Amino acid sequence: MVSNFHGKIISKRTNSSFHYPVPTPKYPIATHHFTSHFRFGLSLSLCIFIFIFIASKLQDMSSLGRRGIHFVHKLNAANVPADLLEKGQSRVIDASLTLIRERAKLKGELVRALGGSVASTSLLGVPLGHNSSFLQGPAFAPPRIREAIWCGSTNSATEEGKELKDPRVLTDVGDVPVQEIRDCGVDDDRLMNVISDSVKLVMEEAPLRPLVLGGDHSISYPVVRAVSEKLGGPVDILHLDAHPDIYHSFEGNKYSHASSFARIMEGGYARRLLQVGLRSITTEGREQGKRFGVEQFEMRTFSRDREFLENLKLGEGVKGVYISIDVDSLDPAFAPGVSHIEPGGLSFRDVLNILHNLQGNVVAADVVEFNPQRDTVDGMTAMVAAKLVRELTAKISKL
Secondary structure (H helix, E strand, O other): OEEOOOOEEEOOOOOOEEEOOOOOOOOHHHHHHHHHHHHHHHHHHHHHHHHHHHHHHHHHHHHHOOHHHHHHHHHHHOOOOHHHHHHHHHHHHHHHHHHHHHHHHHHHHHHHHHOOOOEEEEEEEEOOOOOOOOOOHHHHHHHHHHHHHOOOOOOOEOOOOOEOOOOOOEEEEEEOOHHHHHOOOOOHHHHHHHHHHHHHHHHOOOOEEEEEEEOOHHHHHHHHHHHHHHHOOOEEEEEEOOOOOOOOOEOOEOOOOOOHHHHHHHOOOEEEEEEEEEOOOOHHHHHHHHHHOOEEEEHHHHHHHHHHHOOOEOOOOOOOEEEEEEHHHEOOOOOOOEOOOOOOOEOHHHHHHHHHHOEOOEEEEEEEOEOHHHOOOOOHHHHHHHHHHHHHHHHHOEO
């Protein structure tokens, strides 16, 4: 039995109902006015509290990326010897890599002990956001994606039926401690090497294959570099994005999230680079694409290109296929929680059709540019990113 607002008791089983008398308030109008004012005051107070809380958090987050730089400036001002600082940084880096190594080793041993796995996906978080040209919120994405992967609102099976709770399908080696390393004043040259080394540590534990959770898109360069170097040759790359991210050096930053694929192509780490979902591309983006022989597919011609893109065959003659998915490749109707909102993008099913139908040996992948600070209250984009991770896991793992 349940009662509704009007005092009607409803039986859940029979759907029948009967009324019981509801006492009439002595001062109904005054009571209504008091309740309305009370609710308004409570709502206003709650809104003010939420605004102050969010503002303080955003201020904390905006200063997080600069913490390491300020720390080093203080040390330099205090005339701390450079070799002392470098040795300390090296110890932090070694400790960080040791943690990734031991976790990857443990997960690899577990998968091998269970047997029957040819390839097994292993999550590696890279919470890096300081190379973003606009907002740095992607640095906070990996834990939100993990939370959504295991959210109780859905089950743990992929669309083709692989079970994520099976360690032979999916394991997790944790995060590269990016902010802790930067807090020690480590520059981006060394940080990129740490990311590459972390990816290689995962790949050393066969049959583990890395699925990297960003982070902004700058992480794709060290990840692809590591995959190519570890496998001993170039890969084919399927890159889904609203932007080509192929500037030579965006705003003077060679490691900018808008320059990652220029570094990849310069390094010879990819034979073919297919960029799908483009709808914010400048003259330099097109010229760089021609320079590197990139196959660029813009949304304005997607209806014409759809059949080709939904029947891709990649990786033959090279070391495999790498997939990089920028969440803003999706139309913001599907994924509003991104730093760069570009209307007119791919539908979620468009992306899944491309992934599901792709023929090729997927050796690694990344999901980047989810910005939790711009997501909806109910975490809609986190769930979208988690679903991408699920389906990429199914594509990578082989039992």
